[in-house]
Amino acid sequence: MGKLLLTQTPPLRAPYLVAGFAGWPNGGSVSTDVIDFLRSYLGAERIGEITADELYIYSSPTLASRPTVVIRQGLVQALRFPSNELFAWQRPDAAHDLLLLQGVEPDLYWHRYAAAVLECMRRFGVRRLYTIGGYLDYAPHTRAPRISAVVTHAALRRELAAYAVELTDYEGPTSIQSYLLSLCQQQGIEGISLWGSAPSYIQGAYPKVTQAVLRLLGQMWQLPLELGALQEQAEELEETLHEQIDSNPELADYIKRLEQAYDQAEEEEEAPEPDTMMEEIQQFLRRRRRRQPPPDSDPS
Numbered sequence: 001m002g003k004l005l006l007t008q009t010p011p012l013r014a015p016y017l018v019a020g021f022a023g024w025p026n027g028g029s030v031s032t033d034v035i036d037f038l039r040s041y042l043g044a045e046r047i048g049e050i051t052a053d054e055l056y057i058y059s060s061p062t063l064a065s066r067p068t069v070v071i072r073q074g075l076v077q078a079l080r081f082p083s084n085e086l087f088a089w090q091r092p093d094a095a096h097d098l099l100l101l102q103g104v105e106p107d108l109y110w111h112r113y114a115a116a117v118l119e120c121m122r123r124f125g126v127r128r129l130y131t132i133g134g135y136l137d138y139a140p141h142t143r144a145p146r147i148s149a150v151v152t153h154a155a156l157r158r159e160l161a162a163y164a165v166e167l168t169d170y171e172g173p174t175s176i177q178s179y180l181l182s183l184c185q186q187q188g189i190e191g192i193s194l195w196g197s198a199p200s201y202i203q204g205a206y207p208k209v210t211q212a213v214l215r216l217l218g219q220m221w222q223l224p225l226e227l228g229a230l231q232e233q234a235e236e237l238e239e240t241l242h243e244q245i246d247s248n249p250e251l252a253d254y255i256k257r258l259e260q261a262y263d264q265a266e267e268e269e270e271a272p273e274p275d276t277m278m279e280e281i282q283q284f285l286r287r288r289r290r291r292q293p294p295p296d297s298d299p300s
Contacts, residue, residue, distance in 0.1 A: 002112035006048035012097040018130045022064035023105035025175035028198025028206030030134035035102045044087035050116045055106040105176045128190040131177035137197035140258045145209035146197040152185040207233035
């Protein structure tokens with residue numbers, strides 16, 4: 001139940017642990033997509049896992065914690081349960097190697113899950129924890145995504161001052177990211193949680209915010225990252241959105257009003273009021289999807 005199982009223990013130099021989680025804190029899929037990109041781009045090697053037994057409610061309406069199935073022509077090919085995998089990447093040109101945790105936010109036993117993460121950090125001498133999160137924002141896709149941060153130590157706020165990052169003011173329900181940062185703070189371990197914003201009317205992945213978070217991490221770590229593929233994905237999504245907007249005056253008007261509210265809020269340094277405009281946009285897109293279902297949709 002939430003135990004650390006290592007298949008390899010490579011010698012890592014003062015590594016940073018970067019963690020991303022599917023589930024509630026994964027707006028725009030930025031949390032999982034950032035880790036996916038780093039794992040693939042860097043060629044990080046799988047070194048173990050945190051066992052997922054009893055951490056999840058498989059019947060939960062939260063799709064992230066449900067098992068997934070692969071069916072081809074009516075035949076079951078594979079069944080996958082939520083997993084929490086660890087990957088390592090050794091960087092010869094820098095003082096800090098990387099550990100990557102690709103996981104799913106637990107439904108149960110957060111304390112045991114977090115204990116396994118802390119054990120991993122102790123085993124490898126992790127110097128700093130980075131957690132990645134995503135949230136849905138009252139923001140138009142035509143504006144640059146916001147990136148906000150939560151830190152464990154005041155000195156880290158000064159470090160982030162060199163970048164275009166907002167420091168978070170928040171009180172309310174929280175995620176596994178905040179829980180891990182709180183434990184790190186208690187134990188004197190540095191921690192930074194980076195959160196990217198995605199427009200609330202866009203369903204699924206939002207590569208524009210994933211690209212923005214990766215660009216920031218590359219700057220902070222002085223690590224060149226080739227983000228051309230993400231740029232292409234972002235442009236393709238925006239092209240699709242603009243086609244919808246151009247062919248629907250009603251939707252175009254909604255986006256224009258949203259841009260005006262967003263820009264005004266930026267000038268006044270206040271968040272826009274969540275009025276009926278956003279709900280109207282969401283309802284419009286839902287109606288459009290009901291009229292034009294995807295041709296290859298499958299209820300399985």
